[in-house]
Amino acid sequence: MNHDAYPDNYIRGILNSVKSIAMVGASPVNVRPSYFAFKYLAQRGYDMIPVNPGHVGKELLGKPFVASLRDLGRPVDMIDIFRSSSHIMPVVEEALTLDPLPKVIWMQLGARDDAAAEKAEAAGIKVVMNRCPKIEYGRLSSEISWMGVNSRTLSSKRPPMPMQGMRLSLNRTSVGGGDTAASDRAAKAKNEQS
Numbered sequence: 001m002n003h004d005a006y007p008d009n010y011i012r013g014i015l016n017s018v019k020s021i022a023m024v025g026a027s028p029v030n031v032r033p034s035y036f037a038f039k040y041l042a043q044r045g046y047d048m049i050p051v052n053p054g055h056v057g058k059e060l061l062g063k064p065f066v067a068s069l070r071d072l073g074r075p076v077d078m079i080d081i082f083r084s085s086s087h088i089m090p091v092v093e094e095a096l097t098l099d100p101l102p103k104v105i106w107m108q109l110g111a112r113d114d115a116a117a118e119k120a121e122a123a124g125i126k127v128v129m130n131r132c133p134k135i136e137y138g139r140l141s142s143e144i145s146w147m148g149v150n151s152r153t154l155s156s157k158r159p160p161m162p163m164q165g166m167r168l169s170l171n172r173t174s175v176g177g178g179d180t181a182a183s184d185r186a187a188k189a190k191n192e193q194s
């Protein structure tokens with residue numbers, strides 16, 4: 001996998017397939033980036049689990065902190081690492097001891113460890129580095145464009161305003177590739193009219 005550039009369909013496939021996410025390095029401090037990402041993903045319907053040994057006994061948005069991945073007590077689809085690059089390998093090594101293995105290991109913005117990624121991929125785990133699932137979800141669902149950010153997503157239809165627990169469609173056509181059921185229907189209708 002080329003970890004310098006990810007196809008939209010790779011990211012979209014991950015965000016559509018995972019249901020549970022363990023966020024290593026989550027913080028209950030409401031001005032920390034991990035807090036915003038955790039809250040955003042929880043509001044989009046993901047089952048979030050905060051992992052941080054310094055906050056055991058506390059909760060983040062009603063979810064109790066666990067000290068480590070070994071303390072999860074249940075399988076997770078994705079591990080989102082909110083730690084610096086120097087702390088990634090131990091987290092990946094711990095993730096590789098889980099049974100069943102997670103489907104995805106995601107390293108946040110600024111975090112990259114090619115050796116850890118290679119180790120995870122050798123075990124059949126998908127890896128994303130130096131990206132934020134909150135930003136990628138917003139970009140691929142067109143939600144982020146409401147804030148005046150170029151999301152590289154083209155649509156003549158305005159997406160619905162998100163509501164508590166609502167999950168926007170990640171299946172919009174984007175400049176980087178991908179297709180949607182809506183674009184397929186439009187192409188079929190156009191062909192039938194011709």
